[in-house]
Amino acid sequence: MTVVQKILARAAGREAVAVGDVVEPAVDLAMSHENAALVINQFLEVFRGTGHAPAVWDPSRIAIIFDHRVPAESSKTATNQKKVREFVAANGIAKFHDIRGDRGGICHQILPENGYVRPGAVVVGTDSHTTSHGALGAFAFGIGATEMASVWTLGCAVNVEVPATIKVSVRGVMPEMVGPKDLILHLVGKLGAAGATFRVLEFHGAAVAAMPTSGRLTLCNMAVEAGATSGIVPADDETLRYLRDEAGVSEAVPLVEPDPDARYERSVDIDVATLEPQVACPHTVDNVRPVGDVAGRHVDQIVIGSCTNGRLDDLAVAARILKGRKVAAGTRMLVFPASGRIYQEALAAGYVADLVGAGAVVMNAGCGPCLGVHEGALGDGETALSTTNRNFKGRMGNPASEVFLCSPAVAAASAVTGRITDPRRGGTP
């Protein structure tokens, strides 16, 4: 069996499962963000007229993190957040991360850094980028608010069809200024936006083995951009290191590995030794080209951050490139760390000073401008170059603008020139 088959078999109390089987896996962690406001409505609706008082199945397995609109951009959001806080208090939900500079942040960073996600777990989240948590060897997938209300009620995901798995083998050593974001953009371009729909992407190979968990989170985060149900890196020594040293997990963590005779629907092989920095062009994430193809285009707004690339090593790359230099006139740069913890680490390491000194605006941890709700909307006809994960028309708040996606290295190098720039070329587009 593949890793996901093993996880589903365990969670459904079965010896084995095969592709296409319908199972009801017990959920180990159920995550929501501000859309918990809608989950609560639907949850109360389930219980209406039943004669039973609304009760969540297990408050210790529910996580709620405010990140999409922090601090609230409108009274409507503030009222929704207030309603969620009241529900959290009434139901004893301890894994709640409010708007705070110390322990707040983006759900897809808060869950791993607090040790909430373990290898072999079934994780569901009312966010499509819940695929991120496959980086720790969990089966993690996005669901809608009504489905979450069902999980809160029953404690399992109902009627899950065991997905087929695509094996992605990545060999080679990443060249300088090429990283996990370039790899996943390349893969999404290769598979297409629907190339892995109803499939799992299971990552293997020397380049993945050598990749820190932060990079694996970037990979699995964007698995959904190829339509995948989930991305997963089988847990290994690096996973154990991350859980022990960065997530403070002290208890033993069993690993789940695929069987040697696991059946894959197909295999995709990539050699990163020859990989160039990649850019996803408007308005689909699979419209991917080497940076050279679009180098020289003027950029109005650079964005570094998000659940894809707002981690400490991402900020380190940007700080290294921008230290002692300036963001080009005519270009603005916004940086938003993925969590309060990362923000504090970036402060301690001097990265925030380097970035602010260069002219970047370092914002609070959260989703920031990624989904066009508040902070950093684009003007008509403007172009953004962003380390986020989506470039759909209107994504950053304006259908008359364009969003290009790239790595932190490409974003930072481009901030200096004001044009899309190959970071390997030392400052010329």
Add this chain to the structure above:
Amino acid sequence: MSAPKAVLVLGDDVSTDVIYPGRYMATVLPSETPQYAFADLGPFNARLKAGDVPAGSVVVAGKNFGCGSSREQAVSTLKGHELVIVAWSFARIFLQNAINLGLRLVEAPGVAASAGDELTVGASEVVNVTSGKRYPVRPLPAARQAIIEAGGLIPYTRRRLLERAARR
């Protein structure tokens, strides 16, 4: 009575940002989301709000309709207008949200239409009455049939809750 019409024809990879832009996500109630359906497609949104699009009207699209966010507003906003979506294929979360909320989705690979064409949307085929072309329907995932039959995920979950309580 004439067949329903294709009121909007779109291409591949129609994202949830096109169906329901992120900036309206603070609005969650199914009674309020329909006003923002296809908000960035101004003229069509205006027709919807003017009540100019009859229930049962068809949106025709290509591959991967509903890609992107898990936002359920992208389903409730279409359900509010009782639109039927006929596409070559759907993105996973959108498809499941639609089944959960009872929005009618029909997967008909190859389907082609122009705005204004009359379509009959059956269980096994979609017929473009105007062009005379027929397109077989690919059934929705069998695993979800029980939810469709229950009338959506809320009644389904409610029934499961009561069954479980009865066993205790």
